[in-house]
Amino acid sequence: MSVTKLNIVVVGAGIVGASIAYHLSRSKDVAVTVLERNEPCTGASGHSFAWLNSFGKDPVSYHHFNRRSMDIWDRFARRLGGDLDLHWGGELRWEWAPERAGALRQRIVQLQAWGYPIRIIPSAELRELEPGLSPGPVLTASFSDIDGRVDPRRVIAACLQRACEAGAAVHTHTPANKLCLDGQGSIEAVSTPNGEIGCDVVVLANGTATTELAATAGVHIPQQHSPGVVIRTDPQPPILKNVSVLHLPPIDEDRHEIHLRQSADGTLYIGQGSQESVDQDDSQEHADALLSRAIHYLPALAGARAVPTPVGYRPMPIDELPVIGFCDAAPNLYIALMHSGVTLAPLVGELATLEIVDNARVEMLAPYRPERFRFAN
Ligand SMILES: Cc1cc2nc3c(=O)[nH]c(=O)nc-3n(C[C@H](O)[C@H](O)[C@H](O)COP(=O)(O)OP(=O)(O)OC[C@H]3O[C@@H](n4cnc5c(N)ncnc54)[C@H](O)[C@@H]3O)c2cc1C
Structure with missing residues (x-):
């Protein structure tokens, strides 16, 4: 029938x-x-940018909603099969400016109260996690254990x-x-x-x-209207040894912080500000500027070439x-x-x-x- x-x-x-x-x-x-x-x-x-996270997600119900999806990502990936470039290495960030460091500590208290496994780490642990980093002064650093990235x-x-x-x-x-x-x-x-x-x-x-x-x-x-830009580099040898996603603080007061990840083929993805920041500059100059901020903290990237990517719309x-x-x-x-x-x-x-x-x-x-x-x- x-x-x-x-x-x-x-x-x-x-x-x-x-x-x-x-x-x-x-x-x-x-x-x-x-x-x-x-x-x-x-x-x-x-x-x-494809960061799997529940870091900046408010209110608490929306945080838990994202968290729940993170928790079923592995099952989803297993059922799909094949290589999705799914990597659960966590997320690492730090701040050197007192106001930003205070805001980070406050966010960590909130996220921990919601049950998110993120913690303040000593700067020695930051270097252990990513030996290629040259972080400069570190006031507050954090590591969020369960974050990932995917293609x-x-x-x-x-x-x-x-x-x-x-x-x-x-x-x-x-x-x-x-x-x-x-x-x-x-x-x-x-x-x-x-x-x-x-x-x-x-x-x-x-x-x-x-x-x-x-x-x-x-x-x-x-x-x-929410335009955003994530630039890429040419493939590089493995720069990140452990973490999936890095947030790098502003190199000075005039420039935004950046976020960065590296895919399995060696390409680095770099965006500025937070995951929601508006950016519509897809010029080579802007791509070069983002890469130079990354090189400031990751000197091994000195030979990388920045590839501008067209604006994306969230x-x-x-x-x-x-x-x-x-x-x-x-x-x-x-x-x-x-x-x-x-x-x-x-x-x-x-x-x-x-x-x-x-x-x-x-x-x-x-x-x-x-x-x-x-x-x-
Ligand atoms: C710069 C940037 C950074 C981001 N970073 C993150 C991050 O780190 N982590 C995270 O979780 N999310 C991030 N996001 C958000 C995330 O990428 C989006 O929420 C997600 O990709 C949305 O997927 P979607 O399938 O809904 O939409 P889309 O990927 O936009 O897909 C919609 C599809 O519909 C098609 N379409 C449109 N109209 C029609 C039509 N009339 N008929 C047929 N097809 C149509 C389009 O061609 C398109 O392929 C980011 C987004 C941007 C732009």
């Missing part, structure tokens, strides 16, 4: 859409179609491959132009240049473009918290829009599948419902 499957269209093949497509496709009762207007990983996921491109490729093996269809260079409504306000099809694709549920995981597409179904999802809801769930205005429209999507991808894939396939209402998602914007401008 043939069973009618739930037809689900996932719009967007970044890390969030790919994870949702993968998790949905593990259910025998669904038929998944992924629409991607470019190639997979060409949105925010391809520009991400979003590999994760997306693995998710889509597993989804296809389970029967999903992935259409690249196929934009979803419009959501087509029936008389009751539900979506009956997604319009593409190749025609309409009928559906029972539509998942919008199309990052910054979510606002525009959701509006075609009368759903309002306001976002902030999917950033107006209140900076994720938007996840079905919409009252279009009951079969499911939104999955968020910053920190690399950290959150496994959990969001898992929970969205519970809600879409099993009709569950996951209580943990209550703060993130799209309805909170019903009356927003």
